[in-house]
Amino acid sequence: MGKRQQLSINFALKKCPCTQEDRISQLPDDILLHILSFLTIKEATYTSLLSKRWLPVWKYIPRLDFDATEPLHQVFFNHKLRKMHMKKYVRWVNRTLHKCEVHRLDQFRVCFDLNKFAQHEIDKWLEFAIARQVQRLELDLLKGGKETRDFDYCYTFPAQLLGLNHKLPPLWHNFMSVKVLLLKSVNVTGEVLQFFLHNCPFLEEMVVHGSGTLVNLQVIGPSLKLKHLEIWRCQCLESLKIHDTNLVTLVASSATKLLLSNAPMLIKVEIVGAFRPILKDILAPISCVLSQLEVLKITSSDGLGLGNYKFPEFTKLKKFVVHVFAWRDTSLLGCTHVIGAAPLLEEFELKLVWFKPLRVKRECKKMVSCPLRHLKVIRLCGYFGRTCEFELVKYFLENAIVLEKIIIDPRSQIVTPVLSLSTIEMEQMSRNFAKLQLEGEVPPRIELVIL
Numbered sequence: 001m002g003k004r005q006q007l008s009i010n011f012a013l014k015k016c017p018c019t020q021e022d023r024i025s026q027l028p029d030d031i032l033l034h035i036l037s038f039l040t041i042k043e044a045t046y047t048s049l050l051s052k053r054w055l056p057v058w059k060y061i062p063r064l065d066f067d068a069t070e071p072l073h074q075v076f077f078n079h080k081l082r083k084m085h086m087k088k089y090v091r092w093v094n095r096t097l098h099k100c101e102v103h104r105l106d107q108f109r110v111c112f113d114l115n116k117f118a119q120h121e122i123d124k125w126l127e128f129a130i131a132r133q134v135q136r137l138e139l140d141l142l143k144g145g146k147e148t149r150d151f152d153y154c155y156t157f158p159a160q161l162l163g164l165n166h167k168l169p170p171l172w173h174n175f176m177s178v179k180v181l182l183l184k185s186v187n188v189t190g191e192v193l194q195f196f197l198h199n200c201p202f203l204e205e206m207v208v209h210g211s212g213t214l215v216n217l218q219v220i221g222p223s224l225k226l227k228h229l230e231i232w233r234c235q236c237l238e239s240l241k242i243h244d245t246n247l248v249t250l251v252a253s254s255a256t257k258l259l260l261s262n263a264p265m266l267i268k269v270e271i272v273g274a275f276r277p278i279l280k281d282i283l284a285p286i287s288c289v290l291s292q293l294e295v296l297k298i299t300s301s302d303g304l305g306l307g308n309y310k311f312p313e314f315t316k317l318k319k320f321v322v323h324v325f326a327w328r329d330t331s332l333l334g335c336t337h338v339i340g341a342a343p344l345l346e347e348f349e350l351k352l353v354w355f356k357p358l359r360v361k362r363e364c365k366k367m368v369s370c371p372l373r374h375l376k377v378i379r380l381c382g383y384f385g386r387t388c389e390f391e392l393v394k395y396f397l398e399n400a401i402v403l404e405k406i407i408i409d410p411r412s413q414i415v416t417p418v419l420s421l422s423t424i425e426m427e428q429m430s431r432n433f434a435k436l437q438l439e440g441e442v443p444p445r446i447e448l449v450i451l
Contacts, residue, residue: 029057029060032054032057033057033060033061033062036057036058036061037061037062037063040065040067041058041061041064041065041066041096044058044061045058045096056101059099059100059101059102060100060101060102061100061102062102062104062105062106062107063105063106063107064096064097064100064102064105064107064108064109064129065107065109065111066089066092066093066096066109066110066111066112067109067111067112068085068089068092068111068112069111069112069113069145082113085113086112086113086114086118089112089114090114090118090121093110093121093125094121097125097128100128102132103132104132104133105129105132105133105134105135106134106135106136107134107135107136107138108125108128108129108132108134108136108137108138109136109138109140110122110125110138110139110140110141111138111140111145112140112141112145113141113142113143113144113145114141114155115141115149115153115154115155115185116153116154116155116156118155119155119156122139122155123158123161126139126158126161127161130161130174130175131174132174133174133176133177134174134177134178135177135178135179135180135202136178136179136180136182137178137180137181137182138180138182139155139157139182139183139184139186140182140184140185141154141155141184141185141186142184142185142209142210143185148184148185148209148210148233149185149210151187151210151211151212151213151235151236152212154185154186154187154210154211154212155185155186155187156186156187156188156213157183157186157187157188157189157192159189159191159192162175162192162195164191164192164195175195175196175199175200176199176200176201176202177200177202178196178200178202178203179200179202179203179204179205180203180204180205180206181196181200181203181205181206181207182205182206182207183207183208183209183211184207184208184209184210185209185210186208186210186211187211187212187213188208188211188213188214189213189214189215190214190215190216190217190218193206193208193214193217194217194218197219197224197226201225202225203224203225203226204225204226204227204228205226205227205228206226206228206229206230207228207230207232208230208231208232208234209230209232209233209234210232210233210234211234211236212234212235212236213236214231214234214236214237215236215237215238215239216237216238216239216240216241217231217237217239217240217241218241218242218243219240219241219242219243219245219247220241220242220243220244220245221244221245222244222245222246224245224246225246226245226246226247227246227247227248227249228247228248228249229242229247229249229250229251229252230249230250230251230252231251231252231253231254232251232252232253233253234253234254237254237257238257239257239259240252240254240257240258240259241259242258242259242260242261242263243259243260243261243262243263244261244262244263245262245263245265246263246264246265247263247265247266248265248266248267248268249266249267249268249269250263250266250268250269250270250271251269251270251271252270252271252272253271253272253299254272255271255272255281255282255284255285256285258271258285258286259285260285260286260288260289261288262288263288263289264292266289266292266293267292267293267294267295267316268293268294268295268296269286269289269293269295269296269297270296270297270298270299270321271285271286271297271298271299272298272299272300279298279334279337279338280311282298282300283298283311287312290312290314291312291313291314291315291316292316293314293316293317294316294317294318294319295317295318295319295320295321296314296317296319296320296321296338297320297321297322297323298321298322298323298324299322299323299324300322300323300324300325311337311338311340311341312341313341313342313343314338314341314342314345315343315344316344317342317344317345318344318345318346318347319345319346319347319348319349320335320338320339320342320345320347320348320349321348321349321350321351322335322349322350322351323351323353324350324351324352324353325352325353325354326352326353326354326382326384326386327354328360329359329360329362329386329387329388330388331365331388331391332350332388332389332391332392333365333367333388333391333392333395335350336367336370336392336395339370339372339375340370340372343373343374344374345372345374345375346374346375346376346377347375347376347377347378347379348375348377348378348379348396349378349379349380349381350379350380350381350392351381351382352380352381352382352383352384352389353382354382354384354412359384359385359386359387359433360386360387361387362387364387364390364391364394365391366391366395367395369398369399370399371399371401372396372399372400372401372403373401373402374402375396375400375401375402375403376400376402376403376404376405377403377404377405377407378393378396378400378403378405378406378407379406379407379409380392380393380406380407380408380409381409381411382409382410382411382412383408383409383410383430383434384410384430384433385429385430385433385434385436385437390437390438393406393437393438393441394441397441397442397443397446403446404446404447405446405447405448405449406438406442406446406447406448406449407449407451408434408438408448408449408450408451409451410427410428410430410431410433410434410450410451411427411451412426412427431450431451434450435450438450
């Protein structure tokens with residue numbers, strides 16, 4: 001039994017020193033359920049061991065979070081063990097749902113490495129959740145708990161459950177309660193997503209990662225309640241049209257497929273550029289909202305080219321994040337053009353994904369001086385100690401007037417289940433380079449944090 005589970009049970013058994021009574025067990029069911037809602041489903045089931053009073057309580061928990069990804073990184077490269085864990089996970093969910101007596105669900109979350117071979121079981125789980133008017137529906141089926149899988153092996157969202165065969169299902173009205181829809185490594189069509197958009201009046205968040213069957217999606221109309229839309233690594237996507245909506249946050253990994261217009265509430269955007277992108281081409285699809293953005297994140301797989309381009313002023317931008325692949329000693333000063341065009345910028349973050357980058361001895365380049373009057377925090381992730389990274393730090397030291405903190409994170413930004421020994425050694429070497437380069441350069445008034 002885990003430490004947190006033991007603490008939970010000890011807390012429940014604690015008695016008043018005056019009367020030696022179990023006061024917690026005397027609380028109404030609603031309060032006990034509220035207490036259990038802070039535990040995982042496994043921890044909650046353990047409370048049934050406390051006494052007869054606690055035996056049935058967990059069965060009515062309105063939040064069913066089946067997250068069991070913790071052991072996956074240990075068996076990522078062992079197909080046999082992974083398969084064994086999958087079967088064990090399916091049995092656990094089936095057994096738990098069979099005992100559940102809850103009538104309405106605030107959340108139903110499946111978070112485990114499952115593929116198309118679990119189609120029948122997951123279909124049944126969805127029916128269970130929808131029948132109970134679930135508000136937050138999440139299928140997080142990433143490979144190893146972290147990576148999108150081959151589309152041919154993804155679980156497919158059952159369109160027939162929605163009645164898209166022109167017959168309304170018996171539980172059709174139960175879909176109207178959905179507020180959050182999250183699908184990762186799930187094959188889902190645009191038709192299914194359109195159903196949720198137009199039949200779920202309370203839907204505020206839609207997240208789709210790694211679908212191989214999503215081709216076209218239209219998010220149109222001010223009547224939609226949708227505030228957050230995330231369409232990521234859907235390689236077959238041909239068109240994502242967003243018009244006349246009240247979206248606040250948009251995450252899209254296909255900048256060239258995006259058609260965006262009339263989104264007056266949009267203040268946070270994350271977008272990915274194509275291979276060998278020019279920065280102006282990445283920004284072109286979101287040009288209509290640049291002046292209203294407060295947070296902008298750009299991801300590029302091959303550096304950031306500038307071309308001959310004068311950037312518009314980002315009048316409200318407060319946070320700018322650049323996620324870029326690092327090759328050799330390619331200059332990173334290009335991102336300062338956007339920084340210079342954002343007079344209210346307070347935070348800048350650079351994430352470098354490097355593959356054997358080179359440290360080259362050369363003079364640091366200098367950019368034209370540009371006072372940054374509001375920049376307070378800089379975070380550099382994947383710092384390797386290259387000259388291009390050092391010269392970027394020097395640029396900020398020379399221009400950021402009110403700079404308060406520099407955070408250097410030398411850890412690899414590549415998501416892997418297990419870190420190799422060579423990666424760990426490289427990270428330590430990068431950490432040493434960061435100390436050598438920066439501890440003598442950063443003045444005492446600025447806090448330097450090297451993770």
